[in-house]
Amino acid sequence: MRFRKLKIVLISSFVVLAVVLAIVVLQKLLEKNSGGIRNIIDNLVDNQETATVDAFLLSDSITKDYLTVNEYSRPGRALKEVNAIVVHYVGNPGTTAAQNRSYFENLKDSHAASASSHFIIGLEGEIIQCVPLDEISYASNDRNYDTIAIECCHPDETGQFTTATYQSLVKLTASLCKTYGLNPEDGIIRHYDVTGKYCPLYYVNNEDEWYGFKLDVKAEME
Numbered sequence: 579m580r581f582r583k584l585k586i587v588l589i590s591s592f593v594v595l596a597v598v599l600a601i602v603v604l605q606k607l608l609e610k611n612s613g614g615i616r617n618i619i620d621n622l623v624d625n626q627e628t629a630t631v632d633a634f635l636l637s638d639s640i641t642k643d644y645l646t647v648n649e650y651s652r653p654g655r656a657l658k659e660v661n662a663i664v665v666h667y668v669g670n671p672g673t674t675a676a677q678n679r680s681y682f683e684n685l686k687d688s689h690a691a692s693a694s695s696h697f698i699i700g701l702e703g704e705i706i707q708c709v710p711l712d713e714i715s716y717a718s719n720d721r722n723y724d725t726i727a728i729e730c731c732h733p734d735e736t737g738q739f740t741t742a743t744y745q746s747l748v749k750l751t752a753s754l755c756k757t758y759g760l761n762p763e764d765g766i767i768r769h770y771d772v773t774g775k776y777c778p779l780y781y782v783n784n785e786d787e788w789y790g791f792k793l794d795v796k797a798e799m800e
C-alpha cells in the first residue's frame with residue numbers, strides 16, 4: 579500500500595516535470611520564430627557585424643516578397659559580407675517588377691536558369707525585395723558571395739531607366755551604402771564591372787551617366 583502511494587507520487591512528479599520542461603522548450607522555440615523584422619536585424623548583426631540597418635530598408639517603400647527557397651533562385655546560403663552593391667538591368671523591355679519576380683520564382687519549377695536578385699525596381703519606381711539581405715542571390719557571378727544585387731526594369735531597348743525607377747534606385751543604393759558603410763565611388767558597381775556583360779546596358783554605353791548616378795547616391799547619403 580505504502581509502496582503504491584510512493585510510486586504514484588513519483589510518477590506524478592515526473593509527469594509534472596516533463597510538462598514544465600515541454601512548456602519551457604516550446605516557449606523558447608516560439609521566441610526564436612517570432613518577430614520577423616527583429617530576426618532579420620539580429621541575423622544581419624550576427625552575420626554582417628558592422629551593419630546598422632538604415633530605416634529606408636525597413637520602410638513601406640519596399641515590398642518584401644521573398645522567393646521560395648530553392649536551388650535555382652534562392653539557395654538560402656548565407657551572405658557573410660557585403661563589399662559592393664551591383665546594379666543590373668532586366669534586359670526585357672517593358673516588363674514589370676512583379677513579372678520579373680515571378681520569373682525568378684518560377685525557376686524553382688522550370689529549372690531554366692539560375693537567377694535572382696535581392697531587389698527589383700519597377701517602371702513606376704516600386705521596389706520588391708526577393709531575397710533577404712543575409713542570403714546570397716544569383717545575379718553577379720563571382721561576386722554573389724559579397725554583394726547585394728539590384729535589378730532595374732526599363733521601358734525600351736536602350737536600357738535607360740524611367741525617372742521613377744532612377745529615383746528609387748538612388749534612394750535604395752544610398753540606404754544600402756549607409757547600412758554597409760560603403761563609399762559610392764568603389765562600393766557601387768555594374769554587372770559589367772564583374773564580367774564585362776553589357777549590364778546595365780545604358781550605364782555601360784553612357785559612362786558619364788554612371789558617374790552622375792554615383793554622385794546622386796553620394797548626395798542622397800548626406
Ligand SMILES: [Zn+2]
Nearest residue numbers: 666667769777
Ligand atoms: Zn546583370
